[in-house]
Amino acid sequence: MENQKAQTIGNFGLKYFLRGGEIMSLQQRLDVKLDQRLTQEQKLLVQDRILGLRLRLIGKIHRETYKPHAVCPKCSRRLTPLQIIKGFKRNVNDYTTRCPRCHNRFEPEIICKSASSSTTLRFFCPVQTVGQLYGKEKLSPTEIQKNYPALYQSAIAHFGGLTQAFKEIGKSYRFKEPVVKWEKKVKQFLGLLPDSVIACLVQVKYNEVRKLRLRLNIRRYRTENLL
Numbered sequence: 001m002e003n004q005k006a007q008t009i010g011n012f013g014l015k016y017f018l019r020g021g022e023i024m025s026l027q028q029r030l031d032v033k034l035d036q037r038l039t040q041e042q043k044l045l046v047q048d049r050i051l052g053l054r055l056r057l058i059g060k061i062h063r064e065t066y067k068p069h070a071v072c073p074k075c076s077r078r079l080t081p082l083q084i085i086k087g088f089k090r091n092v093n094d095y096t097t098r099c100p101r102c103h104n105r106f107e108p109e110i111i112c113k114s115a116s117s118s119t120t121l122r123f124f125c126p127v128q129t130v131g132q133l134y135g136k137e138k139l140s141p142t143e144i145q146k147n148y149p150a151l152y153q154s155a156i157a158h159f160g161g162l163t164q165a166f167k168e169i170g171k172s173y174r175f176k177e178p179v180v181k182w183e184k185k186v187k188q189f190l191g192l193l194p195d196s197v198i199a200c201l202v203q204v205k206y207n208e209v210r211k212l213r214l215r216l217n218i219r220r221y222r223t224e225n226l227l
């Protein structure tokens with residue numbers, strides 16, 4: 001089960017970046033099909049934009065900014081968040097990413113900034129993140145944040161929160177973390193990300209996001225709009 005899950009998450013294609021909980025709308029399925037027709041360059045562009053939007057929305061939800069950070073110690077190349085994620089081996093014991101220029105492997109970090117503080121932590125890949133969550137479902141968010149800060153921040157950066165991260169390994173997390181004023185927070189992302197992705201990140205029903213978008217007269221997300 002763990003391996004199967006790890007493999008699913010391990011495919012960092014458009015499907016990975018468009019994950020929106022269990023719901024995959026018809027539009028998303030079409031987008032994944034479209035993904036197969038795009039050139040490699042177009043795929044990377046779309047994935048890069050979606051990842052950037054996801055991180056921005058997650059930052060808004062948690063009132064922090066999340067910046068995956070990696071500068072190759074061998075050739076000084078600064079990696080983009082997408083390059084960092086794609087460079088992971090998807091191996092629970094290997095924390096390194098790969099420099100796209102010189103292929104050197106090294107450990108990336110994540111910089112989390114709030115209004116009052118800035119913390120630099122080790123950045124885990126999604127597979128390592130969910131792998132380390134096993135057995136921790138009885139710990140509150142505060143306990144996880146205090147005892148496993150890098151795991152906590154990686155779970156937020158990849159999945160939007162602990163609830164969604166635990167869901168990835170089939171566990172229901174009893175500590176709910178409702179997003180206050182979610183409508184205000186998602187407004188600028190409507191139509192830029194699929195409704196189901198937004199719904200998953202703010203933990204509301206897909207229909208609520210859809211209704212809000214229609215009320216504001218915003219057209220639904222389409223992958224081709226990102227090209």
Ligand SMILES: [Zn+2]
Pocket residue numbers: 072073074075076077099100101102103104
């Ligand atoms: Zn390098």
